[in-house]
Amino acid sequence: MNWKIDRRKFLSLSGSIAGAVAFAPNSIFSSQSAKVKFGLITDSHYADRENNGTRFYRQSLAKMRECIEIFNQEKVDFAIHLGDFKDEDPNQRTEDTLRYLKAIEAEFAKFNGPRFHCVGNHDVDSITKQQFLANIENTGIAKDKSYYSFDQKGFHFVVLDANYDKTGKDHFYKDGANWQDVNIPQVQRDWMANDLAKTQLPTIVFCHHPLFEYLSGSATMHVQGFEGIQKIMENSGRVKASIHGHVHNEKFTTIKGIQYITQLGMVDESGLENNSFAIITCTESQLQLDGYKRTTDKSFSF
Numbered sequence: 001m002n003w004k005i006d007r008r009k010f011l012s013l014s015g016s017i018a019g020a021v022a023f024a025p026n027s028i029f030s031s032q033s034a035k036v037k038f039g040l041i042t043d044s045h046y047a048d049r050e051n052n053g054t055r056f057y058r059q060s061l062a063k064m065r066e067c068i069e070i071f072n073q074e075k076v077d078f079a080i081h082l083g084d085f086k087d088e089d090p091n092q093r094t095e096d097t098l099r100y101l102k103a104i105e106a107e108f109a110k111f112n113g114p115r116f117h118c119v120g121n122h123d124v125d126s127i128t129k130q131q132f133l134a135n136i137e138n139t140g141i142a143k144d145k146s147y148y149s150f151d152q153k154g155f156h157f158v159v160l161d162a163n164y165d166k167t168g169k170d171h172f173y174k175d176g177a178n179w180q181d182v183n184i185p186q187v188q189r190d191w192m193a194n195d196l197a198k199t200q201l202p203t204i205v206f207c208h209h210p211l212f213e214y215l216s217g218s219a220t221m222h223v224q225g226f227e228g229i230q231k232i233m234e235n236s237g238r239v240k241a242s243i244h245g246h247v248h249n250e251k252f253t254t255i256k257g258i259q260y261i262t263q264l265g266m267v268d269e270s271g272l273e274n275n276s277f278a279i280i281t282c283t284e285s286q287l288q289l290d291g292y293k294r295t296t297d298k299s300f301s302f
Contacts, residue, residue, distance in 0.1 A: 039078070039079035042081065044064055047089050065110070080118070080157075082244060083123060085108075087100065088125045098131065125173045126174045146163070154284075156199040166183055209244065211244065241260070241302075257302070263276070263278065276291075
């Protein structure tokens with residue numbers, strides 16, 4: 001059965017969460033072989049502002065609400081957002097931007113389990129990285145940590161933060177940071193190498209910005225010096241996949257045995273029928289990405 005076609009058709013006709021769950025795909029893995037199942041979201045960009053092009057900012061609250069209801073129904077082990085969680089309006093007032101952040105975090109917090117965030121470039125626009133971190137929860141992680149790792153169901157997960165300039169200074173776009181000059185400082189690279197050296201578990205890496213070359217017209221979308229990060233992952237022998245947001249596009253590429261994945265943005269296109277999120281099920285040898293609404297299903301073998 002083609003679950004992608006059936007799921008899209010059913011959700012667009014009924015708009016029912018209960019029905020969405022009933023027709024959500026079963027994993028290709030049996031319950032005996034599945035190790036971990038997690039919910040994946042990126043680029044919700046919530047703000048109380050007029051839509052701009054394909055971005056319908058106000059609708060992200062309802063889209064997040066639908067997504068979290070399905071994650072709860074599917075009993076995923078954790079939920080992660082890959083960044084650009086919220087946005088700002090043209091006035092760029094700190095108090096308004098914090099209000100948008102708190103509103104979308106309240107919807108994300110309805111997930112019945114551990115939840116985590118990557119920091120995106122729009123998360124540090126008219127508020128600082130410290131203000132962003134103070135108003136979200138990364139379950140079990142200290143409030144001041146923008147990069148960190150955790151274990152779930154026999155897998156290790158690493159969350160990176162590339163919102164720094166070349167000197168290692170935190171990005172803050174209201175002060176004029178360059179959104180194309182994104183870097184992972186040496187101290188974070190050293191931490192990552194040490195972290196991977198300490199685990200024996202198969203590992204998934206998350207970063208808002210792509211850790212492989214990604215150009216969009218004349219714009220640079222990837223992390224500067226990504227080759228060094230790739231080498232750390234390759235040398236560990238543990239990393240199975242690296243998953244990203246930022247580009248609002250689906251791309252799948254394999255580099256030296258590691259699968260690199262980018263995902264669609266939740267904010268894009270109008271209506272719940274155009275929502276976008278995924279549930280990923282992993283074993284040591286396979287990754288199944290079950291896409292909802294606009295998101296494509298994809299299977300990978302390691």
